[in-house]
Amino acid sequence: MGGTHKESDAGDSNNTSGEYASIALLEQIRRRGRVWRDLSAQYGVENPDPPWKVCLEGTCEALAVQACALPVLERRWAEDELSETLYQGVPFPERQLLALAHTMIERGLFGEDELARRIEKVGERLNSV
Amino acid sequence: MNKSHHAQKATGKGDPQCFTGEAGPPKFKVGDRVRIKDLPDIFYTRCQVYTRGAVGEVAVVTHESPAPEDEAWDNVDRPEWFYIVRFKQSELWPDYPAAYANDTLQTEFSERWLEPV
């Protein structure tokens, strides 16, 4: 990504992007994760956005400031491309979250294994009673 | 790109306001007809392909700022004037319906992209 750009060919039926390889961990979440659209309908919640959306926005902002680990435009371009390819069909903002995690792994900000371990820890914490 | 120096410069003023007075006199004024140059954009630009070569009219002289082509590489030493240019849609899209000949599109350019017509 970075400053480079390309004209994508309009290969409609071909949803694979030459540039983005799928990441097993995120692929699993994409397939298995329950999206807000379904959860809110099931529990009769009217808020159109999941509670974590605003935290995700905070993360995106914080990544763009100071050390500037992930500039806004690069994040948005990657999100556009991933939304049209690997995460096509995933609703918003789940799609934005998957794209962000994908981009951060791809840029080496953290590794897939690291993220998997952290997900396990956070999951235990959030599900403890 | 480290933004901390930028933060310092822009604090209390905002960006682009922090570059006010750094670009010298603007080359164009409201009403001037300009053509969008077709410059190479190998690295980074915010000048859309669909405006290249088109002729429009300066609608607003907006502010001074480094061009994104420079700023993306942290080069903020050469601010330029920016202009909102108004195009007839038919100038941008040859197949735009003649019935809507009044329709226009505006977008913004740094001075390096404009040449007088």
Added chain:
Amino acid sequence: MAKKSPGEHKAAPMVEEVSDFEILELAVRELAIEKGLFTADDHRHFTEFAHSIGPLPAARLVAKAWLDPKFKKLALEDGVTASKEVGIDWLNPTGFGTPSDYTDLRVLEDTPTVKHVVVCTLCSCYPRPILGHSPEWYRTPNYRRRIVRWPRQVLSEFGLQLPENVEIRVEDSNQKCRFMVMPMRPDGTEDWSEEELAAIVTRDCLIGVALPRPDRKQNAQRPVHKAIHPVQHDH
């Protein structure tokens, strides 16, 4: 809102399960903090800001301008200064603006013969401090690519059909300026207060894909269309 009486307070329904996405969000954030990409306090600060923004200040700015010609003049000449009168300081939350927005607001005034509509074809630049977060459709490649080229077609998908003699003026927000539309005050709102007027200036009116109507206080429901072709960065 349901009316509540003391003693029978009932909490709003909650989602009673933790989703994989909720866990992923927190995991990503914690790793970023651990790696020193930002601090927990940075994050809290930006999240608080993200929570605080919405389209109401922009709606109030328009309503105020409809009522006060002097304020209207200010809004059209200097959007950032005018924003202060509706409680928005563009230098928040960092002292130099947000990390993803610049601080030059331009207010586009509709007239009987000119109708503005805003897009950002490059990404999704949006006047967030005064208008809140952009709607999903504004971010889609479909809207961004088609509105510049077939504005009348896209506007009619929003239910907005305009006569031939009205100039549709698309504003492609590609640099540091941010744009909001000041629509015309509709008939049937004579003697309305600023608050009443602000209520009909919905987010969609401020982006320019809808017109305010005395009987409509909500953005219309709109399905998000998927792009027909993969995204293409038009530059």
